[in-house]
Amino acid sequence: MLAPSLFSTAVLLASTLATAPAASAGTAAASSTLAAAWEMNDAAGSTKVADSGPHHLTGTLKGGVKTTGSTLSFSGNGVVTATGTSALALGSQPFTMESRLRFTKVPSTSVGDYDILRGTPGGGWRLEIVARKNRTIAVAACGYGGSKASLVLSGGPNLANGAWHVARCVKTDTTVTLLVDGAVAAQRSIAIGSVTNKDPLSMGAKPTGADPYTGELDYVRIWVG
Secondary structure (H helix, E strand, O other): OOOOOOOOOEEEEEEEOOOEOOOOOOHHHHOOEEEEEEOOOOOOOOOEEOEOOOOOOOEEEEEEEEEOOOOEEEEEEEEEEEOOHHHHOOEOOOEEEEEEEEOOOOOOOOOOOEEEEEOOOOOOEEEEEEEEOOOOEEEEEEEEEOOOEEEEEEEOOOOOOOOOEEEEEEEOOOEEEEEEOOEEEEEEEOOOOOEOOOOOEEEOOOOOOOOOOEEEEEEEEEEEO
């Protein structure tokens, strides 16, 4: 593992629409340990979403978000928050974030981006949907703020088409990879270093309600290692 250092933070913004076959796309999570999993199968009308992972980080619904019995549905002004995230103990070790989602609207200028998963209020690690090409398309993005470097990596096809898509962010000691529907959408060689875990973790928006998502989530999962 790479240890935290006193190097000054280097901020790297990377965006690419190139895609390629992902020979190891399915193995990143398969060789890791499940740390959290919100499967969104909670009873319709529930105000909570269960985490089937080992730490049981139950999410609390607020505002325009509801359970349907099989998904979470966001109307553009809701958020789900969970506390106790220090138990994830991500630190400098490799970890993966993944979500299956469906939406049709590209984030507007007033919205900014769609926050799908935000691990710390300041955005130390996050999975987002960002607008590109003058807000005519929406693509997946991985964001990290670590002890050695910060990165926003985006790419892949337009996801605002009403179909289900899987977005995955994989951080290792030396690389960050964004995969969309099993294909590598973007990759960068970079050492992020350690990331922090601060409550609350949020899904569908920032904890304050900013960057609100409009669409559905089928699941959100985190693996470590």
